[in-house]
Amino acid sequence: MQTKRDVTATGESLVDIRDLEVHFELRGGMLKRLLGMDTGTVKAVDGVNISLKRGEVLGLVGESGSGKTTLGRAMLGLARSTKGSITYHERGGEGQTRERVVSQLKGADLRSLRTDLQMVFQDPNAALNPSMTIEAAVGHPLKIHGIAKGEDLRPRVAAALERVGLAPAEQFMSKYPADLSGGQKQRAVIARAIILDPEVLVADEPVSMLDMSVRAKILQLMVDLKKDLGLTYVYITHDLASAKFFCDRIAIMYLGRVVEIGPTEEIFADPKHPYTKALLKAIPEPDPNKMVPRDLPRGEIPDAAKPPLGCSFHPRCPEAVAECGWESRDLRVLLEEHWTRQETTSYEEEQALVGSLDRLDDPQKTVTLGSGADSARVRGLLDRIRQENPSEPLWSGVDEISETGDGVEVRFHQGFDPELRPSGGVEVACVLHPKPVTVEPFRPE
Amino acid sequence: MLNRLLAPFRNTTGLARWILVTGIVITIAFVVMAVFAPWLAPLDFNQQKVDGVKLPKLAAPSDDYWFGTSDQFYDVFSRVIWGARTALVVVTLSVLFSVLIGVPLGLISGFVGGWTDRMLVFVMDALYAFPTLLLAIVFSFLLRDALGGGVTAAALSLTVIYIPQYFRVVRNTTVSARESTYVEAARAIGAKNSSIMGRYLFGNVIQSVPVIGTLNAADAIGTLAALGFLGFGIQPNEASEWGYDLNRALDDASSGIWWTALFPGLAIVFLITGLTLVGEGLNETVNPSLRKRRIRKVEMPPNEPTTALVEGRTR
Numbered sequence: 001m002q003t004k005r006d007v008t009a010t011g012e013s014l015v016d017i018r019d020l021e022v023h024f025e026l027r028g029g030m031l032k033r034l035l036g037m038d039t040g041t042v043k044a045v046d047g048v049n050i051s052l053k054r055g056e057v058l059g060l061v062g063e064s065g066s067g068k069t070t071l072g073r074a075m076l077g078l079a080r081s082t083k084g085s086i087t088y089h090e091r092g093g094e095g096q097t098r099e100r101v102v103s104q105l106k107g108a109d110l111r112s113l114r115t116d117l118q119m120v121f122q123d124p125n126a127a128l129n130p131s132m133t134i135e136a137a138v139g140h141p142l143k144i145h146g147i148a149k150g151e152d153l154r155p156r157v158a159a160a161l162e163r164v165g166l167a168p169a170e171q172f173m174s175k176y177p178a179d180l181s182g183g184q185k186q187r188a189v190i191a192r193a194i195i196l197d198p199e200v201l202v203a204d205e206p207v208s209m210l211d212m213s214v215r216a217k218i219l220q221l222m223v224d225l226k227k228d229l230g231l232t233y234v235y236i237t238h239d240l241a242s243a244k245f246f247c248d249r250i251a252i253m254y255l256g257r258v259v260e261i262g263p264t265e266e267i268f269a270d271p272k273h274p275y276t277k278a279l280l281k282a283i284p285e286p287d288p289n290k291m292v293p294r295d296l297p298r299g300e301i302p303d304a305a306k307p308p309l310g311c312s313f314h315p316r317c318p319e320a321v322a323e324c325g326w327e328s329r330d331l332r333v334l335l336e337e338h339w340t341r342q343e344t345t346s347y348e349e350e351q352a353l354v355g356s357l358d359r360l361d362d363p364q365k366t367v368t369l370g371s372g373a374d375s376a377r378v379r380g381l382l383d384r385i386r387q388e389n390p391s392e393p394l395w396s397g398v399d400e401i402s403e404t405g406d407g408v409e410v411r412f413h414q415g416f417d418p419e420l421r422p423s424g425g426v427e428v429a430c431v432l433h434p435k436p437v438t439v440e441p442f443r444p445e
Numbered sequence: 446m447l448n449r450l451l452a453p454f455r456n457t458t459g460l461a462r463w464i465l466v467t468g469i470v471i472t473i474a475f476v477v478m479a480v481f482a483p484w485l486a487p488l489d490f491n492q493q494k495v496d497g498v499k500l501p502k503l504a505a506p507s508d509d510y511w512f513g514t515s516d517q518f519y520d521v522f523s524r525v526i527w528g529a530r531t532a533l534v535v536v537t538l539s540v541l542f543s544v545l546i547g548v549p550l551g552l553i554s555g556f557v558g559g560w561t562d563r564m565l566v567f568v569m570d571a572l573y574a575f576p577t578l579l580l581a582i583v584f585s586f587l588l589r590d591a592l593g594g595g596v597t598a599a600a601l602s603l604t605v606i607y608i609p610q611y612f613r614v615v616r617n618t619t620v621s622a623r624e625s626t627y628v629e630a631a632r633a634i635g636a637k638n639s640s641i642m643g644r645y646l647f648g649n650v651i652q653s654v655p656v657i658g659t660l661n662a663a664d665a666i667g668t669l670a671a672l673g674f675l676g677f678g679i680q681p682n683e684a685s686e687w688g689y690d691l692n693r694a695l696d697d698a699s700s701g702i703w704w705t706a707l708f709p710g711l712a713i714v715f716l717i718t719g720l721t722l723v724g725e726g727l728n729e730t731v732n733p734s735l736r737k738r739r740i741r742k743v744e745m746p747p748n749e750p751t752t753a754l755v756e757g758r759t760r
Binding site for chain 1 (some may be wrong): 625626627629630631632633634635636637640644645648649
């Protein structure tokens, strides 16, 4: 199997994404809806800048909920962008390009864009209409855009099916999706996408629902198609291993933002962002002698409706420093983790001492724990927890712990939300980059 | 195509298949009666004289008049046969109309959503809340001026009460199907809303319509008879109608004349039973959650430890 194909990427950008935001309104409870109260928004894509070059394969990599699929859908105008722009540079005659702002297109204009931008979906079992034959499904795009109809349709559908390896085409045309295997269905989905001869193909985890044996074949098919048809791919995946095989450039996404973007080799050889490092460590290594320690990021991806202050990765980051944006919710997690290790009696005692943790749920930079009378004991408790694990990065973010009349006040350092900045061959959004490090990481004495 | 249509039938087993087959046989018998009524029935439905001689009044069943005659000098056997034609025509028309109106409305309502959906759901729920017979009576009153007391008017007043059922089922399936990936994929290839509804959703949301259709047809037979019984249905000079005959037979029954009521009554019972069985049978075969797949029994070779090996070799 080849690992890298001849890169035909030119410097010319094909799709420009500028400050793109896709926010979804939350519906909230019934009372809130009735009263028209603010129900909050989920920032699925939150300020993304990417320019897709003609002929390249760009990988969008991230965990579930990182916004990679929404970004892909927004590129086709399937998800409405709330801010920013997506500009598609359509190739016209004589080397001219025409700019089309996808994020502003509507109705017929948006539909006509589909001849140039197409999508392959994650689940081939759901992406085909169960009550439509393969011939009708693959030929429908041609019919919709008035490119071919009637007699003309059949040979073109057959050609597309054979192009994706469903040969002889006659054998598949009259079948329904339920009659095909997963890999065959995904081939049919790809045939439907390429029959319009598009420029850009957004592939949303095209192999994640397939058997291991079929995955490599489908990826190889996509590589071949790229070479033959001159396609540009946006490859959305959570699997860095397949991205390494397939992509020229990789953008690592976390909670709606790109945290690191750069050439594939660079990302794999010298990952900068702690999240990228964590993802790379998560790739299974078949050779047991080469096993790397898997200190995977702790916890889960946070709630996108209430992202952490500062850098949104800081609560899970093993390298976090004082400036990462520590806040009250991190303290709650710390206390609760501490209690999971305690006996019931000492937990109850400490819990009564600190009081309800619910007031830590609103992100704050200054919090007060306990009551005035017990402030010394609360402080003692915090010191004890700190002693247990002094290397816990949260403590680096604590500016001051003081006893006030109302309890113990914990004040955190001011945090920064890092922008994407060039560092080496890549761009990375982390306070630690570019080096030299301006801030000394916290070192326990 | 035929193979696909028959597939659910072939997959059924036991009781479900028997229900379906019995229902189909009964229903087909009535369809034959309806289609060949002019040849099967000895007399016309409103014929009172044969060769200028009036039929006997309230004659008991005999060789001449198999089901006897009524107080209006009609031949009951002929009335029952012609009644099958009336019933099936009215029911077919009403089911057809309610499908033609209810399904597209449900599809649009579920797909478009928003205020269109709210208004349509409100109207349909209001219709659904009325007792069906009352609604049918009201509409047959309203339609009588415009269309007279014929078959079309009766069919339309039945249509109104069945539209909400198709609307509800289709709308709810559409709401859930609208979010599916293949609809998103249809958008991604540039399909218009109308084409998404027609080519992608329609085929997937009408799967339970045949079941509702047959069950509604059974219900409609009863409602039509009730309308006729109460005198709001098809007028006696327009067509023969079992409900009307039952109404006329009320007085006879008290004086021991049983044949004028029994035969139209049996016809109603049998047709409703037949249609209901078809509906239930279809439901069992079409609805995968109820369906028991037919599994062919595995024939094991006889287990004779001493000779099995030798036999296996020689075979």
